[in-house]
Amino acid sequence: MKNKRVQLNRSFYTRDTIIVAKELLGKYIVRKIGKKTLAGKIIETEAYIGPKDKASHAYNGKITPRNKVEYLAGGYIYIYLVYGMYWQLNVVTAGAGKPECALIRAMDLGRLTDGPGKVCRYLKLNKSFYGEDLTESKRIWLENPAPEQARCGASRGENGARSKIIATKRIGIDYAGHYWSRRKWRFVLKT
DNA sequence: GTACAGATTGAG
DNA sequence: TCAATCTGTACT
Structure with a gap:
């Protein structure tokens, strides 16, 4: 059972965006490229609400x-x-007809993935992933942390038993005006 | 057809 | 602090 794969299913994503954005923290993104597999823990997200x-x-x-x-x-x-050069990876959230999503801003791989543009560069994502179904895809999906990974890493994974979630202002959206730029919809996993 | 801003990054 | 770099969007 220790390599049990838990590809997150539809019901994880079709909930309130703020909740999904928070619970994405500590989850692993798994990306298959040919015979290689890349994986990293999500440590920063932002919510965008319809x-x-x-x-x-x-x-x-x-x-x-x-x-x-x-x-x-x-x-x-x-x-x-x-900006003509950086891909931004978002996970669509909530139900059909609700244009809400969570931006994946960083993963726990040091400076390699400490910004949303870098996450996509590391995972080699581009427009061919537009509309990819994370519950069905064979090249990218999300998993709960395996017990092994949770033990090795600094985090206790989901449920926040050991990790703290910090809510802060979102980044780079000052153009949206004070009200929206002040919403604390950016979530960072502190370990 | 043209104009222009932007959910960033990295260098200075 | 600021340029790189180009797609989508709004205009004519």
Whole structure:
């Protein structure tokens, strides 16, 4: 049982976005590239809440070819390019028709993955992952920490028994105005 | 068709 | 502090 794989299923993602964003902390992203497997623990996320969040791409119910995947049920990948050079990995959350998502900002691999652009560079993600189903995909998915990993790592994994979750302001969205940029929807796992 | 801002990063 | 770099979006 010790290598039991727990690919997170749909019901994990189709809940309240704030809850999913918090519970993503401590989960492992597993990425298969040919015969290689990359994996890392999520230590930082941000929540973007549908039409009402001015910082969200779906603010005011906007639907574009870029963000339409946000309107699917939770568990799909929303990936897009910012500043012309950096991919941003988001996990769609909540139910179908609710354009909410959680941005994966960092993983526990030191400076290799300490920013959202770096996470995607490390995992070799690009537009071909747009709309990828994390509950079905054979090349990328999320897992609960294996007991072995939880023991080795600094964190106790989910449930926050040993780890603390810090909520802070989101990054880089000052254009959305004070109200939204002040929401503490960025979650960091402190170990 | 053109113009321009942006959920970042890394160098200075 | 600031440039790199280019897609999506909003305009004409």
